[in-house]
Amino acid sequence: MTDDLLADFVRADxxxxxxxxxxxxxxxxxxxxExxxxxxxxxxxYSVSKTFTAVAIGIAESEGRLTIEDRLVDHFPELRAADGFEKVTLRHLLTMTSGSGHLWFADRRVDAADLLHEFVAEPLVAEPGTRFAYTGSGFYALGRVIARxxxxxxxxxxxxRLFRPLDLHxxxxxxxxxxxxxxxSxxxxxxxxxxxxxxxxxQSGEWEGKQLIPADFVSRMATDRxxxxxxxxxxxxxxxxxxxxPGGHLRMHGAYGQIALIDASRRAAITVTAHNDNETAQLTALHDLVLARLS
Structure with a gap:
């Protein structure tokens, strides 16, 4: 159903x-x-997919399969890593602070025989944990950890664990x-x-009475900043x-305007799919014309 809450956003669109x-x-x-x-x-x-991969890591941690403090190379001892890469943890990959100079996103062709090998061999440009750099490489590596x-x-x-309980067929x-x-992505x-x-x-990972994601991991998604x-x-x-x-909101954000806003204080969530080249205008409209008007 649509009501007056969305009228100005629809007009702005x-x-x-x-x-x-x-x-x-x-x-x-x-x-x-809606x-x-x-x-x-x-x-x-697009990059909203990163949050699904992060959640997979949180679930695997709750099952005792890994911890986010694990070093990536400990899961792949066969890899030849660049100097200093042995310090990179799964937390660094989750927060995109590995310090790697490897820049890759899923819209780029993969020419390497193994993208994970290429990522690990790339020289570091910063000490792990000291520099945020937006790239898809680390989340691809996290997906490989899940497989391993x-x-x-x-x-x-x-x-x-997630898709079927949410009826994402x-x-x-x-x-x-x-x-x-x-x-x-x-x-x-x-x-x-x-x-x-x-x-x-x-809902802190709870769905219809079942805890799909550990509540403490959902909390850490925001506090491990x-x-x-x-x-x-x-x-x-x-x-x-x-x-x-600002204000404690969480946001999943993918290219061309795939956006999900979570406002725990209002117990509300806004989800949008789109295709545009002005994500700033879209995000501003969502904040000003929808989120700010929620009671």
Whole structure:
């Protein structure tokens, strides 16, 4: 259903060419509000996928398969790592502070025989933990860790633990030439499906009476934060696979306007899929015309 809450956002979408596909608003204890600009087809979530991979790490940690303080090289002793890379932990990968100079995203062709080998061999440009650098390489490596410690790739690992309980039926997740999901991007879901995952984070990992994600890990996603040298009005740091905003809001954010905002103080979550080249305008409209008006 659509109500007056979204009227100004819908108008702004047309006036500013925000390219929104759909918006879904969840408020605890109230019926959901949504508006469709087109059919609710599955779309590439781009970097929102990183949060799913982070959650997989949290679940695997709760099962005793790893800890986020593990060194990456301890899971792959066969790799020839660059000097200093032996200090890189899974926490560094989750917060994108590995110090690696390797820059890669899933829209780039993979020419290396093994992208993980290439990442680990890349010289460090900073001491691990001291420099935030946005890249997909670390999250791809985290996906490989899941495969190493569980025997299942990150998509298949999440199927019984997350996707099926949320009724996210058989989602596609594009893979590298070796068959491993990109993990940092290229998971495909509908707006309404992503909205269920967004609500799950709002609810500290609980869904219909079952704890799908450890509550303490959901909390640590926001509290294990790193500062950024360059931010914007809506960004106050980065946590474990999720953006942090002023006021304590959390944000999942993928290219071309895939955005999920979580406001624990209002017990509300806003989920959007889109395709636009002005994500700043879209994010501002979501904050000013939707989030700020929630009671």
């Amino acid at each position: 047309g006036e500013q060419s925000l390219g929104t596909y759909g918006i879904h608003v969840h408020r605890q204890g109230r019926p959901p509000i 508006h469709r600009f087109r059919s609710d087809d599955r779309v590439n979530l 410690v569980t025997g299942a790739n990150v998509r298949d690992y999440l199927l019984p 058989n989602p596609a997740w594009h893979t590298c030439p070796l068959g491993f999901p990109f993990a940092e 290229d998971l495909f879901l509908r707006t309404a499906e992503l909205a269920r995952f967004t609500r799950l984070i709002l 790193v500062d950024m040298k360059e931010g914007d009005a809506h960004t106050d740091g980065y946590g474990l696979g999720i953006w942090l905003e």
